[in-house]
Amino acid sequence: MNIAVIGAGAVGQLTASFLAESGVSVTLVARRLGQVKELNAKNLTRVNVDGTKTVQKVASTTKLEELPQQDLIVIAVKYVQLQELYEQLSSLSSTVPLLFMQNGLAHFEEALRLPQKNIAFCSVSFGAQMIDQSTVQHRGIGPCKIAIERGDSDVFNKLLQLRNSLYPIELVANAEQMLFEKAVFNCLINPLTAILQVKNGELVTNKQAFLLMQTIYQELTDAFKGIEQTIPFFKVINLCEKTASNTSSMLADRMQGRKSEIDTIVGVILEKALASGHNLPTLRTLYHQVLAIEESGERR
Ligand SMILES: NC(=O)C1=CN([C@@H]2O[C@H](COP(=O)(O)OP(=O)(O)OC[C@H]3O[C@@H](n4cnc5c(N)ncnc54)[C@H](OP(=O)(O)O)[C@@H]3O)[C@@H](O)[C@H]2O)C=CC1
Numbered sequence: 001m002n003i004a005v006i007g008a009g010a011v012g013q014l015t016a017s018f019l020a021e022s023g024v025s026v027t028l029v030a031r032r033l034g035q036v037k038e039l040n041a042k043n044l045t046r047v048n049v050d051g052t053k054t055v056q057k058v059a060s061t062t063k064l065e066e067l068p069q070q071d072l073i074v075i076a077v078k079y080v081q082l083q084e085l086y087e088q089l090s091s092l093s094s095t096v097p098l099l100f101m102q103n104g105l106a107h108f109e110e111a112l113r114l115p116q117k118n119i120a121f122c123s124v125s126f127g128a129q130m131i132d133q134s135t136v137q138h139r140g141i142g143p144c145k146i147a148i149e150r151g152d153s154d155v156f157n158k159l160l161q162l163r164n165s166l167y168p169i170e171l172v173a174n175a176e177q178m179l180f181e182k183a184v185f186n187c188l189i190n191p192l193t194a195i196l197q198v199k200n201g202e203l204v205t206n207k208q209a210f211l212l213m214q215t216i217y218q219e220l221t222d223a224f225k226g227i228e229q230t231i232p233f234f235k236v237i238n239l240c241e242k243t244a245s246n247t248s249s250m251l252a253d254r255m256q257g258r259k260s261e262i263d264t265i266v267g268v269i270l271e272k273a274l275a276s277g278h279n280l281p282t283l284r285t286l287y288h289q290v291l292a293i294e295e296s297g298e299r300r
Pocket residue numbers: 006007008009010011012029030031032076077078079081084085101102103124125126127128129130246247248249252261
């Protein structure tokens with residue numbers, strides 16, 4: 001099977017590494033020639049959760065359009081970076097299946113405007129952090145849930161067969177619901193970690209951070225009736241603990257002075273809550289704090 005992974009960042013490298021380990025012929029599509037050279041020269045190293053290292057040979061290129069037809073294209077760039085990719089994706093064959101790996105909800109409708117017949121979304125609950133251009137650290141094992149929104153399930157069933165206990169893959173039924181539920185987890189973890197500049201685990205061990213997380217949970221469960229059934233608070237604690245040493249993707253954005261995914265994660269959830277008259281004051285405050293940090297241009 002040939003799979004191209006667009007975006008050689010934390011999630012792209014981790015996914016590429018596990019796919020290559022399962023025998024898939026993987027091409028990582030990066031946008032910087034320097035990174036492609038480094039990946040080709042050094043191969044791709046994964047630092048596992050137990051500290052061991054796994055090195056995989058993957059191909060790397062900047063030229064997506066020059067690749068032969070792939071069995072699957074995985075899109076592992078951030079939401080903000082998707083905007084400049086859509087045009088390129090729309091010029092690819094309409095028969096190539098696409099799998100979107102972004103957190104948040106805003107890309108759902110956008111991706112479905114693409115001409116491809118087979119489109120799926122993914123929600124991942126592992127931790128991943130880039131160490132350098134060709135090394136990724138796996139910081140917490142968690143499921144990779146895939147929901148097919150359009151087209152058939154052939155290629156995704158093949159992915160299920162590749163399952164590795166360190167990178168468990170499962171198929172779920174409803175893409176929008178899956179993305180919504182993941183966005184709720186991210187609302188509880190990402191803005192707090194980014195503002196406080198703490199790793200995920202500290203949201204549980206720091207009493208004040210924990211209190212804030214509980215307050216936001218209360219706001220979310222008041223606004224979205226019944227979500228405490230699918231997302232009981234202990235699952236939020238579990239996710240923080242499993243990814244305790246991870247720098248959340250939003251904190252990673254802050255550390256690198258990049259625009260975060262605050263709008264596609266928190267912004268969309270705030271809008272949905274407001275539609276039923278819920279203002280979520282604590283979460284809204286965090287939303288504006290993250291935007292204020294970005295506007296201040298720190299570290300740029
Ligand atoms: N990291 C984590 O633990 C988790 C992340 N996620 C989600 O996964 C998604 C990806 O996040 P993450 O991997 O952390 O982000 P990263 O910033 O680490 O990776 C994104 C990568 O995409 C590359 N890129 C951007 N535009 C293009 C393009 N046009 N062509 C090729 N490559 C491109 C970037 O390159 P460059 O370096 O040149 O900018 C970067 O290497 C996000 O939606 C995030 O919220 C979900 C769960 C966990």
